[in-house]
Amino acid sequence: KAGVTQTPRYLIKTRGQQVTLSCSPISGHRSVSWYQQTPGQGLQFLFEYFSETQRNKGNFPGRFSGRQFSNSRSEMNVSTLELGDSALYLCASSLEWSTEQYFGPGTRLTVT
Amino acid sequence: SQQGEEDPQALSIQEGENATMNCSYKTSINNLQWYRQNSGRGLVHLILIRSNEREKHSGRLRVTLDTSKKSSSLLITASRAADTASYFCALINDYKLSFGAGTTVTVRA
Numbered sequence: 001k002a003g004v005t006q007t008p009r010y011l012i013k014t015r016g017q018q019v020t021l022s023c024s025p026i027s028g029h030r031s032v033s034w035y036q037q038t039p040g041q042g043l044q045f046l047f048e049y050f051s052e053t054q055r056n057k058g059n060f061p062g063r064f065s066g067r068q069f070s071n072s073r074s075e076m077n078v079s080t081l082e083l084g085d086s087a088l089y090l091c092a093s094s095l096e097w098s099t100e101q102y103f104g105p106g107t108r109l110t111v112t
Numbered sequence: 113s114q115q116g117e118e119d120p121q122a123l124s125i126q127e128g129e130n131a132t133m134n135c136s137y138k139t140s141i142n143n144l145q146w147y148r149q150n151s152g153r154g155l156v157h158l159i160l161i162r163s164n165e166r167e168k169h170s171g172r173l174r175v176t177l178d179t180s181k182k183s184s185s186l187l188i189t190a191s192r193a194a195d196t197a198s199y200f201c202a203l204i205n206d207y208k209l210s211f212g213a214g215t216t217v218t219v220r221a
Contacts, residue, residue: 004154020136033208043200043211090154092209100145101209103154 001026004093004104018079019090021107024090025093028034032074033065033101037088046089050096078109086111115210116144116184116201131188133215135201135216138182145202145209146175146186155200158186188212 005024013019025032034046047057049068066076072093077087088108092101114194116135125131135144145161147155159175161168161184168175174187186196196219 031207035209035211042213045208045210048207050207058208088152092155100157100160101155102157103147105154106152108152 004102006091006104010108013081014112017081020075020077023074023091026102029093030072031094033092034076035090039048081111084112106108116203116212118212118215122216126220131191131217133186135184141203144184147200149198193219195219
């Protein structure tokens with residue numbers, strides 16, 4: 001069974017631009033979660049989707065948004081990028097939110 | 113939001129030795145999970161322990177949970193160089209995992 005895939009793996013953007021990251025979950029997994037990891041803040045929860053519905057959102061500004069499609073694939077978007085948005089963005093999928101989560105390799109975003 | 117706090121922050125051991133790290137938390141939980149991360153890559157799930165379980169094993173890993181003390185421990189026995197990684201405990205509530213800052217384990221050859 002293929003694992004969680006994330007595209008792109010690396011991205012360099014400039015301040016003010018917007019970015020879209022993509023996540024394809026493991027086949028059959030309907031819950032997809034997103035996390036931001038930085039050296040200063042550690043792993044921070046962004047949002048969780050299940051059957052195209054956002055069930056929870058972390059404490060991030062409205063510039064961070066996401067969505068899930070009917071095939072469970074998910075995207076997250078960050079608008080008006082700031083230097084502080086430079087981070088590793090991790091996507092995870094699971095059968096249900098309370099079970100073990102399977103993480104993708106992450107997208108390394110650098111904002112200059 | 114609640115999250116676990118791992119202790120120690122860093123650990124350096126010789127290959128073949130055991131490594132123990134702890135996770136403390138403040139509120140009640142349904143289950144607690146441990147994850148490993150190798151050098152800035154994605155996290156790998158290690159063990160899930162439910163609130164009604166006291167101990168769980170997986171290969172060289174042993175996890176204990178003491179809900180009265182609100183703490184969990186992860187023991188890695190007979191460590192190998194490949195165990196060098198960061199280890200995180202994660203608490204679950206409201207459809208999200210909350211991670212602690214992690215314990216960085218370095219296994220010296």
